[in-house]
Amino acid sequence: KRQGRSHEEIVKLRKQLLIPNLSISYDRPIKFVRGEGVWLIDDRGRAYLDCFNNVCHIGHAHPAVVEAMARQAATLNTNTRYLHDNIVAYAERLTATLPKELTVAGFVNSGSEANTLALRMMRAHTGRENAVVIDWAYHGTTQELIDISPYKFQRKGGKGKKPHVHVACVPDSYHAPADWPMEEHGKRYAESVAELIAAMQAKGEAPGFFLAESIPSVAGQVFLPEGYLKEVYRMIRDAGGVCIADEVQVGFGRVGSHWWAFETQGVVPDIVTMGKPIGDGHPLAAVVTTREIADSFNNGMEYFNTFGGNPVSCAVGLAVLDVIEGENLRRNALEVGNHLMAGFREMATRHEAIGDVRGMGLFLGIELVTNRKTKAPATELARAVSNGARQRGVLMGTEGPHDNVLKMRPPMIFSKRDADHLLGALDDTFVAVTA
Ligand code: PMP
Numbered sequence: 284k285r286q287g288r289s290h291e292e293i294v295k296l297r298k299q300l301l302i303p304n305l306s307i308s309y310d311r312p313i314k315f316v317r318g319e320g321v322w323l324i325d326d327r328g329r330a331y332l333d334c335f336n337n338v339c340h341i342g343h344a345h346p347a348v349v350e351a352m353a354r355q356a357a358t359l360n361t362n363t364r365y366l367h368d369n370i371v372a373y374a375e376r377l378t379a380t381l382p383k384e385l386t387v388a389g390f391v392n393s394g395s396e397a398n399t400l401a402l403r404m405m406r407a408h409t410g411r412e413n414a415v416v417i418d419w420a421y422h423g424t425t426q427e428l429i430d431i432s433p434y435k436f437q438r439k440g441g442k443g444k445k446p447h448v449h450v451a452c453v454p455d456s457y458h459a460p461a462d463w464p465m466e467e468h469g470k471r472y473a474e475s476v477a478e479l480i481a482a483m484q485a486k487g488e489a490p491g492f493f494l495a496e497s498i499p500s501v502a503g504q505v506f507l508p509e510g511y512l513k514e515v516y517r518m519i520r521d522a523g524g525v526c527i528a529d530e531v532q533v534g535f536g537r538v539g540s541h542w543w544a545f546e547t548q549g550v551v552p553d554i555v556t557m558g559k560p561i562g563d564g565h566p567l568a569a570v571v572t573t574r575e576i577a578d579s580f581n582n583g584m585e586y587f588n589t590f591g592g593n594p595v596s597c598a599v600g601l602a603v604l605d606v607i608e609g610e611n612l613r614r615n616a617l618e619v620g621n622h623l624m625a626g627f628r629e630m631a632t633r634h635e636a637i638g639d640v641r642g643m644g645l646f647l648g649i650e651l652v653t654n655r656k657t658k659a660p661a662t663e664l665a666r667a668v669s670n671g672a673r674q675r676g677v678l679m680g681t682e683g684p685h686d687n688v689l690k691m692r693p694p695m696i697f698s699k700r701d702a703d704h705l706l707g708a709l710d711d712t713f714v715a716v717t718a
Contacts, residue, residue, distance in 0.1 A: 319342075320343060321342060321693065321694055334679050334693040335691065336694075341603060342563075347605065350602070351599055355599075362587075362590075363587075369597035369601065374388040377600065384551050389592075391569065392567065392568055394531035395425055397569060398422045399425055401494075401554045402428075404576050407582055411489060414448045414449060415449045415519065416494055417450070417454070419434050419501055433450050454472035454475075459508075466509075469511040472511055490522050494529060496532060500646075500682065503682050504642075504690055506641050511548065512549075512550045513549060527554045535695075537692065539620055540644065542613070553573060556569075612695040615696070616644035619693075619698065623642065623691075624647070630713065634717065635655065636664055636717060637652075638658055645697060664716065665681045
């Protein structure tokens with residue numbers, strides 16, 4: 284028996300009561316009523332393997348998170364103008380996961396707020412406004428973030444590129460010109476940033492900042508070529524700008540080998556922004572920066588954030604770190620991610636539409652093409668695979684400029700058995716949709 288209102292009724296009420304720009308996943312919407320670990324359970328009691336939802340980092344309804352949240356909520360929740368243990372304990376633990384230069388934390392409530400705070404810090408530090416971002420990037424919901432998110436401003440409903448925004452090409456090795464040697468991809472793609480800086484300088488201007496996801500996700504799960512961030516960070520810093528890493532999707536050990544995806548590029552950002560997985564579903568987000576930038580931001584104006592850093596949110600953040608560390612989930616992400624990559628590669632030997640498989644830990648993408656030589660996007664097929672996997676009880680997404688990249692970000696507790704379940708369902712789906 285179904286629980287609560289019917290799907291049709293909810294769709295109708297959403298149309299009537301909610302801002303109409305909200306979207307609904309899948310051709311046939313799903314109504315979930317419960318989450319548990321790697322599973323989401325719908326209103327008919329059917330369980331779906333959640334391979335997509337980045338936010339439930341240590342699994343849906345993790346008992347340690349639920350317990351920490353309930354205990355603190357039942358005791359005290361208030362703002363940062365009173366002393367409390369949790370906020371300093373959490374800042375201590377969070378900064379300990381980062382390179383030694385990054386020592387000062389600011390707590391907010393969403394990835395957008397984190398990026399907005401990072402921009403305020405950048406302005407206070409540099410006195411500049413010029414942005415360098417990567418094409419097809421998304422950084423948040425506010426107008427100033429839409430303005431630096433090509434994914435938004437250059438698509439339907441967007442108002443185009445503003446003069447202070449400078450867009451570098453996506454450093455996508457799979458689509459690199461054929462005559463570029465692999466080992467030069469990082470350098471060659473960084474030239475796109477060099478050109479933007481040179482154009483600014485020709486007008487007597489300079490970059491304020493470079494902001495990028497450490498693994499561009501909205502651009503299609505694109506893994507930066509080796510050396511790319513090193514080159515770009517050097518150029519931006521030489522020109523007096525600051526380097527901001529958006530770890531909203533990719534952070535908190537998802538890549539397995541490291542806590543933070545920027546570490547895989549051997550760089551240290553000036554500011555790191557975090558969100559989504561940080562609270563396992565609880566709205567918590569953060570900015571971590573250097574003492575120097577934090578001091579520049581401290582210009583006499585109070586920073587007060589009503590909910591940011593409250594004792595309940597910090598208790599949740601601490602519980603998430605405890606579980607990642609205590610259950611060795613980074614190692615799990617690495618092992619299970621490698622197992623998935625091996626499975627995807629094997630699948631690619633049998634399914635011609637798989638043009639490229641890429642991943643680090645539990646951040647994974649499969650690019651689908653209609654032709655392996657031309658690499659022409661198989662957009663319809665990607666949609667069919669995503670819907671087909673859903674029919675088989677597995678949730679994933681599609682991403683990229685042509686929506687032809689299958690996107691997977693399963694929870695850090697994903698087991699080899701879960702991975703085999705995903706691989707089996709995906710294989711069956713490929714067989715069915717390409718038959
Ligand atoms: N940065 C990135 C890379 C994101 O993916 C998102 C959310 N999709 C944001 C920032 C904004 O986060 P939020 O939705 O929590 O405001």
